[in-house]
Amino acid sequence: xxxxxxxxxxxxxxxxxxxxxxxxxxxxxxxxxxxxxxxxxxxxxxxxxxxxxxxxxxxxxxxxxxxxxxxxxxxxxxxxxxxxxxxxxxxxxxxxxxxxxxxxxxxxxxxxxxxxxxxxxxxxxxxxxxxxxxxxxxxxxxxxxxxxxxxxxxxxxxxxxxxxxxxxxxxxxxxxxxxxxxxxxxxxxxxxxxxxxxxxxxxxxxxxxxxxxxxxxxxxxxxxxxxxxxxxxxxxxxxxxxxxxxxxxxxxxxxxxxxxxxxxxxxxxxxxxxxxxxxxxxxxxxxxxxxxxxxxxxxxxxxxxxxxxxxxxxxxxxxxxxxxxxxxxxxxxxxxxxxxxxxxxxxxxxxxxxxxxxxxxxxxxxxxxxxxxxxxxxxxxxxxxxxxxxxxxxxxxxxxxxxxxxxxxxxxxxxxxxxxxxxxxxxxxxxxxxxxxxxxxxxxxxxxxxxxxxxxxxxxxxxxxxxxxxxxxxxxxxxxxxxxxxxxxxxxxxxxxxxxxxxxxxxxxxxxxxxxxxxxxxxxxxxxxxxxxxxxxxxxxxxxxxxxxxxxxxxxxxxxxxxxxxxxxxxxxxxxxxxxxxxxxxxxxxxxxxxxxxxxxxxxxxxxxxxxxxxxxxxxxxxxxxxxxxxxxxxxxxxxxxxxxxxxxxxxxxxxxxxxxxxxxxxxxxxxxxxxxxxxxxxxxxxxxxxxxxxxxxxxxxxxxxxxxxxxxxxxxxxxxxxxxxxxxxxxxxxxxxxxxxxxxxxxxxxxxxxxxxxxxxxxxxxxxxxxxxxxxxxxxxxxxxxxxxxxxxxxxxxxxxxxxxxxxxxxxxxxxxxxxxxxxxxxxxxxxxxxxxxxxxxxxxxxxxxxxxxxxxxxxxxxxxxxxxxxxxxxxxxxxxxx
Numbered sequence: 001x002x003x004x005x006x007x008x009x010x011x012x013x014x015x016x017x018x019x020x021x022x023x024x025x026x027x028x029x030x031x032x033x034x035x036x037x038x039x040x041x042x043x044x045x046x047x048x049x050x051x052x053x054x055x056x057x058x059x060x061x062x063x064x065x066x067x068x069x070x071x072x073x074x075x076x077x078x079x080x081x082x083x084x085x086x087x088x089x090x091x092x093x094x095x096x097x098x099x100x101x102x103x104x105x106x107x108x109x110x111x112x113x114x115x116x117x118x119x120x121x122x123x124x125x126x127x128x129x130x131x132x133x134x135x136x137x138x139x140x141x142x143x144x145x146x147x148x149x150x151x152x153x154x155x156x157x158x159x160x161x162x163x164x165x166x167x168x169x170x171x172x173x174x175x176x177x178x179x180x181x182x183x184x185x186x187x188x189x190x191x192x193x194x195x196x197x198x199x200x201x202x203x204x205x206x207x208x209x210x211x212x213x214x215x216x217x218x219x220x221x222x223x224x225x226x227x228x229x230x231x232x233x234x235x236x237x238x239x240x241x242x243x244x245x246x247x248x249x250x251x252x253x254x255x256x257x258x259x260x261x262x263x264x265x266x267x268x269x270x271x272x273x274x275x276x277x278x279x280x281x282x283x284x285x286x287x288x289x290x291x292x293x294x295x296x297x298x299x300x301x302x303x304x305x306x307x308x309x310x311x312x313x314x315x316x317x318x319x320x321x322x323x324x325x326x327x328x329x330x331x332x333x334x335x336x337x338x339x340x341x342x343x344x345x346x347x348x349x350x351x352x353x354x355x356x357x358x359x360x361x362x363x364x365x366x367x368x369x370x371x372x373x374x375x376x377x378x379x380x381x382x383x384x385x386x387x388x389x390x391x392x393x394x395x396x397x398x399x400x401x402x403x404x405x406x407x408x409x410x411x412x413x414x415x416x417x418x419x420x421x422x423x424x425x426x427x428x429x430x431x432x433x434x435x436x437x438x439x440x441x442x443x444x445x446x447x448x449x450x451x452x453x454x455x456x457x458x459x460x461x462x463x464x465x466x467x468x469x470x471x472x473x474x475x476x477x478x479x480x481x482x483x484x485x486x487x488x489x490x491x492x493x494x495x496x497x498x499x500x501x502x503x504x505x506x507x508x509x510x511x512x513x514x515x516x517x518x519x520x521x522x523x524x525x526x527x528x529x530x531x532x533x534x535x536x537x538x539x540x541x542x543x544x545x546x547x548x549x550x551x552x553x554x555x556x557x558x559x560x561x562x563x564x565x566x567x568x569x570x571x572x573x574x575x576x577x578x579x580x581x582x583x584x585x586x587x588x589x590x591x592x593x594x595x596x597x598x599x600x601x602x603x604x605x606x607x608x609x610x611x612x613x614x615x616x617x618x619x620x621x622x623x624x625x626x627x628x629x630x631x632x633x634x635x636x637x638x639x640x641x642x643x644x645x646x647x648x649x650x651x652x653x654x655x656x657x658x659x660x661x662x663x664x665x666x667x668x669x670x671x672x673x674x675x676x677x678x679x680x681x682x683x684x685x686x687x688x689x690x691x692x693x694x695x696x697x698x699x700x701x702x703x704x705x706x707x708x709x710x711x712x713x714x715x716x717x718x719x720x721x722x723x724x725x726x727x728x729x730x731x732x733x734x735x736x737x738x739x740x741x742x743x744x745x746x747x748x749x750x751x752x753x754x755x756x757x758x759x760x761x762x763x764x765x766x767x768x769x770x771x772x773x774x775x776x777x778x779x780x781x782x783x784x785x786x787x788x789x790x791x792x793x794x795x796x797x798x799x800x801x802x803x804x805x806x807x808x809x810x811x812x813x814x815x816x817x818x819x820x821x822x823x824x825x826x827x828x829x830x831x832x833x834x835x836x837x838x839x840x841x842x843x844x845x846x847x848x849x850x851x852x853x854x855x856x857x858x859x860x861x862x863x864x865x866x867x868x869x870x871x872x873x874x875x876x877x878x879x880x881x882x883x884x
Contacts, residue, residue: 004037006064007174012045024246031248037064039084042067043112044065048538062273066136067119068112070116077115083134083172096516130164133170137178145193147182157201175252216245231448291338291504292506292507320367334392342541362398362740503536504543556766556770559766580601586775587782588763603633613739649725653665666733683704687730765802794812801816818869821872
């Protein structure tokens with residue numbers, strides 16, 4: 001006899017579940033259960049995780065969902081729970097479509113809902129492929145029984161059987177020794193009443209345990225979590241009854257010792273489902289990426305594009321040809337040519353629309369990426385490593401993360417939506433305990449709950465009112481502090497959208513079949529229910545498109561100069577380097593206006609772009625905290641001699657004075673020591689994840705350490721030298737930066753600095769025009785220091801945003817920069833300027849956009865928009881002073 005938990009909630013039942021899927025599968029396996037059903041509230045986020053971990057454990061997965069069922073989709077309809085599980089892959093795809101539809105308005109109203117009409121259509125199509133269980137106490141059947149509507153309960157089951165497949169409809173019975181909110185309605189009573197319904201409707205029975213946390217000992221902590229999550233007293237929102245953990249069959253069976261007929265029927269139902277389980281996700285069993293098909297030979301097309309660009313640039317030397325051949329061979333071997341053509345497609349679109357794009361990260365080490373104009377730094381000139389970007393051991397296509405002008409990113413996204421099927425990637429926030437009660441921390445949530453549940457007069461004198469740190473809680477309420485610490489990281493607080501990540505599907509691997517989506521109501525955007533790693537594991541290609549304000553600034557500046565690119569800027573300008581050596585903060589220079597980078601410029605005193613690249617790598621928190629930054633400065637200032645364990649290390653570390661600044665240096669060293677190229681990135685990754693949660697990470701780490709020692713011994717290194725070398729390799733893995741990334745960003749920062757030094761008027765106009773309001777005061781100060789004339793706002797001379805006033809030789813403040821004057825008013829004023837008088841402005845501007853004119857006409861009093869313009873001095877040129 002085999003019983004298994006078919007109604008289980010993971011942490012992905014946000015603010016309700018308190019266990020991870022790996023924990024659940026491991027416990028189910030340890031208890032000898034042959035399967036596990038996952039039925040998170042309203043979502044199927046964990047389906048891929050369930051499948052992967054069940055496969056690994058050798059038990060069967062039943063991905064599903066506990067849906068919110070309503071009679072209709074009218075607002076404020078009462079919601080009831082209903083449990084659906086896929087019993088084969090077709091059933092899974094049907095569930096995906098149903099759950100996705102539940103997040104589309106008007107189905108989505110506060111919660112994702114499925115009405116009876118939607119459910120009926122779903123069961124008619126997929127009734128043979130899913131199990132339908134009537135849910136917990138809050139199910140429609142149970143609520144009808146609790147309120148005395150036995151006939152309604154029976155009719156509901158018959159309706160489910162008629163719409164779907166009768167053998168797959170189960171009257172679900174739970175028992176937690178609970179006395180419910182209606183007199184006389186206990187779990188014993190409900191079990192008997194539900195059994196009677198099953199008998200009268202000839203329906204199967206399923207015994208389930210409403211599982212929300214892992215172990216019985218977690219009961220109190222789960223109640224504490226619910227109190228924190230909903231800012232209520234745990235006694236009011238915590239679950240009643242004995243326990244809602246992932247239970248053993250013996251624990252559940254004990255609840256039915258006086259009703260063994262129910263238990264036996266439940267076990268029989270489990271065996272029925274086990275015999276029919278055919279849930280298979282081949283794309284998770286064996287990884288295979290899926291890219292939209294192209295109508296050309298991808299390898300040939302990629303070679304043709306690269307060679308044509310090489311000819312245009314005049315890159316005809318053997319060095320370039322050999323590098324291109326090496327990269328193309330690797331890309332072709334891995335089958336990634338289609339991926340490069342895909343990225344090239346939307347990069348070409350952006351360039352055709354004069355939208356600035358540039359790839360960040362390790363893609364800067366690829367000559368192919370440079371020739372396709374994904375990047376702007378020639379990897380041969382800058383000595384950047386392709387192997388950091390791509391090696392033959394890679395399974396997934398490499399990340400080509402694109403920065404795009406922030407105000408034009410949506411144009412690229414719209415192009416992708418019209419050309420392909422794409423979706424944003426969902427994210428989930430795990431709630432942790434911060435030392436301080438910062439926003440979103442568990443400590444802050446707990447304080448909020450305590451305040452809400454404490455009478456106002458008691459809170460006014462409560463010592464909790466002054467709590468700011470976890471240490472304060474330990475002193476006042478040690479048991480609460482212990483619960484806060486125990487709960488930290490054990491539940492998810494919210495879901496949202498990845499800032500830049502999107503997935504794209506293909507005809508042979510449709511997104512709509514395998515990945516349910518959900519609505520982020522606050523932004524009205526739709527994203528995948530699965531998080532990034534899960535959708536990538538399923539073979540979907542991830543695209544990263546990031547909006548970068550600095551690129552918008554550069555584009556506006558070049559527009560003023562009549563230029564379209566940055567290639568004309570010399571990379572050895574002494575005045576630009578001199579300016580950067582000053583290390584001024586808040587100067588608008590990308591990567592070099594923050595505290596750490598500005599300090600780095602003052603301390604390192606750069607003499608060339610290569611020094612800027614070093615600053616970009618060494619003035620990062622990890623490098624500074626490790627002591628490597630100070631070590632580099634001591635060596636640079638002659639206070640300490642660089643030390644190298646072997647000439648191979650000196651060859652590749654001399655440029656950074658023995659300090660492990662760039663991961664690329666580690667790859668060069670390992671390659672020269674004799675490590676196969678295909679193993680380089682895997683080796684560094686193994687070193688980096690040591691001590692982490694990755695399975696067998698320590699064993700992998702030790703094996704690679706032994707391999708490294710063998711390589712060092714083979715070139716004659718002593719044991720002490722090998723220890724020193726290993727320390728450096730660990731430093732590279734932990735603190736080394738991506739050199740291609742640092743190079744691309746440092747070059748862009750240098751180019752912006754050049755513009756600010758040699759084209760001040762154009763640069764600061766573009767900077768102020770694109771700056772967020774909170775940064776504007778800093779940039780105004782920087783413009784003043786640079787000697788750039790800043791002109792006041794004027795309704796006859798200003799544009800909506802900051803702009804160059806060529807006749808006056810300065811930068812004039814924009815009308816929309818005035819607090820309280822919106823873009824519509826600014827646009828209306830600029831469209832009708834110039835004005836002879838205040839009356840002329842009132843007559844010619846639409847009153848809805850520029851209000852206050854009626855009051856002026858009545859009694860020459862300024863109000864509304866006109867008053868704000870006066871206070872800003874914008875009406876001086878038409879005879880209305882600030883003090884008038």
